[in-house]
Amino acid sequence: MGDETAPDEIGPKQMAMVEYLKLGDDPHLVAYVCDACGATYFDRRNACAACGARDFSTGRLANTGAVRTFTIVHRAARGVPAPYVSAVVDLDGGGRVKSNIINIEPTPSNVSLGMRVRLATYVTATDDDGNEAVAFGYEPEAA
Amino acid sequence: MSNQDPVWILGTSMTKFGRYADKDLIDLAAEASLGALDDGGVTMAEMDVLAAGCLYEANGGVGQRLQKQLGQTGIPVYNVANACATGATAVRTVMMAIKAGEAQMGLAVGVEQMGKMGMLGADRAARSDKQVFERKGRFGSVVGVEGRLGTNMMPGVFAQAGMEYAYENDGVGFEQFAKVAQKNHEHSTLNPLAQYRKAFTLDEVMSSEVIAYPNTLLMCCPTGDGSAAVVLVSDEKLKTLPREQQRRAVKVSASVLTSDPWTEGCQVQPDVNTLTRNAADAAYEDSGVDPADLDLVELHDCFATAELRHYDNLRLCEPGGAGEWIDKGGPWRDGEIPVNVSGGLLSKGHPIGATGVANLFEVATHVRGEAGDRQVPDAKVGLAHVIGLGSSCGVHILERSGL
Numbered sequence: 113m114g115d116e117t118a119p120d121e122i123g124p125k126q127m128a129m130v131e132y133l134k135l136g137d138d139p140h141l142v143a144y145v146c147d148a149c150g151a152t153y154f155d156r157r158n159a160c161a162a163c164g165a166r167d168f169s170t171g172r173l174a175n176t177g178a179v180r181t182f183t184i185v186h187r188a189a190r191g192v193p194a195p196y197v198s199a200v201v202d203l204d205g206g207g208r209v210k211s212n213i214i215n216i217e218p219t220p221s222n223v224s225l226g227m228r229v230r231l232a233t234y235v236t237a238t239d240d241d242g243n244e245a246v247a248f249g250y251e252p253e254a255a
Numbered sequence: 256m257s258n259q260d261p262v263w264i265l266g267t268s269m270t271k272f273g274r275y276a277d278k279d280l281i282d283l284a285a286e287a288s289l290g291a292l293d294d295g296g297v298t299m300a301e302m303d304v305l306a307a308g309c310l311y312e313a314n315g316g317v318g319q320r321l322q323k324q325l326g327q328t329g330i331p332v333y334n335v336a337n338a339c340a341t342g343a344t345a346v347r348t349v350m351m352a353i354k355a356g357e358a359q360m361g362l363a364v365g366v367e368q369m370g371k372m373g374m375l376g377a378d379r380a381a382r383s384d385k386q387v388f389e390r391k392g393r394f395g396s397v398v399g400v401e402g403r404l405g406t407n408m409m410p411g412v413f414a415q416a417g418m419e420y421a422y423e424n425d426g427v428g429f430e431q432f433a434k435v436a437q438k439n440h441e442h443s444t445l446n447p448l449a450q451y452r453k454a455f456t457l458d459e460v461m462s463s464e465v466i467a468y469p470n471t472l473l474m475c476c477p478t479g480d481g482s483a484a485v486v487l488v489s490d491e492k493l494k495t496l497p498r499e500q501q502r503r504a505v506k507v508s509a510s511v512l513t514s515d516p517w518t519e520g521c522q523v524q525p526d527v528n529t530l531t532r533n534a535a536d537a538a539y540e541d542s543g544v545d546p547a548d549l550d551l552v553e554l555h556d557c558f559a560t561a562e563l564r565h566y567d568n569l570r571l572c573e574p575g576g577a578g579e580w581i582d583k584g585g586p587w588r589d590g591e592i593p594v595n596v597s598g599g600l601l602s603k604g605h606p607i608g609a610t611g612v613a614n615l616f617e618v619a620t621h622v623r624g625e626a627g628d629r630q631v632p633d634a635k636v637g638l639a640h641v642i643g644l645g646s647s648c649g650v651h652i653l654e655r656s657g658l
């Protein structure tokens with residue numbers, strides 16, 4: 113995504129695990145925004161799924177929001193550490209995103225519907241050249 | 256014929272769902288197909304069209320391979336795949352051929368052989384990490400997103416669908432979701448065609464292994480093998496058949512297929528609700544049947560969390576009242592509107608391609624009054640629903656003949 117002020121790679125060693133995560137001093141998410149109807153997308157679209165228009169701009173999404181729904185995955189895909197919390201977050205100011213709830217014990221008593229959360233980043237994998245892939249998740253705002 | 260005339264189910268059959276190590280896919284499809292032809296009192300030579308639904312062998316020419324066992328009569332064959340709505344889509348394919356006036360009679364069969372894959376959707380491998388990171392795909396990802404940016408696996412996706420309902424409505428939680436599984440396992444004890452026929456207490460459901468909270472193992476459907484088939488006939492043709500065939504015929508009062516319209520957030524959490532509501536509302540309008548008229552419903556309980564939402568999506572309960580409805584026993588076989596008296600996907604099983612035809616078999620068998628021990632007393636009208644992620648939803652309303 114063309115966002116020159118927030119490079120998605122800082123130095124040779126860290127890169128965002130997906131292009132819609134921007135790193136730097138102020139990590140945040142960006143989305144393609146339909147110029148006609150305002151629908152947001154994390155992936156490249158040929159035309160807007162909501163209205164059919166073909167022109168998109170890039171917009172910044174808020175780092176805070178509320179947990180709309182979650183699950184605690186115990187039987188995970190091969191190679192994925194479990195249990196972990198998967199959640200959909202309603203972002204302040206619009207947009208909905210799915211990621212893990214991090215920096216908590218993954219039990220039902222530690223996650224609640226409507227819980228306030230904020231974006232946090234962490235290194236999730238390292239390749240053979242020492243490059244680090246940076247992921248994002250959401251942690252309780254109160255923490 | 257006019258395309259306003261109804262299409263009828265003349266014959267229907269299904270194999271018991273389970274595991275058939277000693278049979279192949281075509282054995283299962285042939286068993287259901289021959290059973291449906293026999294049940295309808297017709298032969299392959301009378302079929303004008305064949306539609307075969309199978310997901311895992313979608314490019315395997317299943318319809319033509321089946322003809323080699325049933326009769327190569329040269330009729331058009333459609334091999335269809337549409338996620339978990341594959342079977343319903345095969346039925347609709349034959350229905351459209353009849354409605355279009357291209358066929359008077361046709362056979363729709365759904366079949367799947369999944370073997371011991373374990374629980375549905377549980378075992379997808381994460382993308383293996385590259386040795387040197389390189390951006391790939393439309394998200395420009397450098398490592399697999401599964402488990403890092405939430406889950407896309409079915410038990411979790413449907414758990415999130417249920418928890419979203421709990422977020423929006425009062426009186427819904429782990430216990431209400433678990434009651435769905437308790438009910439369907441209990442119902443399956445009466446169905447000789449079910450893969451599992453074991454009842455569990457609510458406590459056993461809630462304390463079984465957690466797969467994706469709140470879904471425990473007993474709240475997730477198994478994989479398995481099986482097939483189901485229907486013979487459809489035009490109104491005009493049916494009226495030329497003997498009286499007994501007309502009496503046992505089941506009227507297809509509505510047949511609707513929808514996909515998921517764009518809704519806020521559907522890019523991160525598939526919306527299984529809007530397309531179900533759209534399909535149900537269209538089916539009620541087409542048939543003139545009101546939800547309160549339904550004597551039974553077979554709906555797509557791939558996970559217990561999904562079934563609870565669909566009470567609301569199919570207008571079986573008050574808006575927002577699915578938790579209260581199960582608490583008061585509404586969907587039990589002796590309740591207000593019996594739901595999944597077959598045992599549902601949770602216990603009858605879910606051989607994917609067969610599922611959307613098997614639920615028509617179930618509803619048809621009840622409105623004919625031929626369901627044996629599990630018969631819903633004096634059932635006259637029922638609804639069958641399936642949904643496949645991606646998404647695709649099929650809703651059919653079936654009524655007793657009256658001829």
Ligand SMILES: [Zn+2]
Binds near residue numbers: 163
């Ligand atoms: Zn748009």
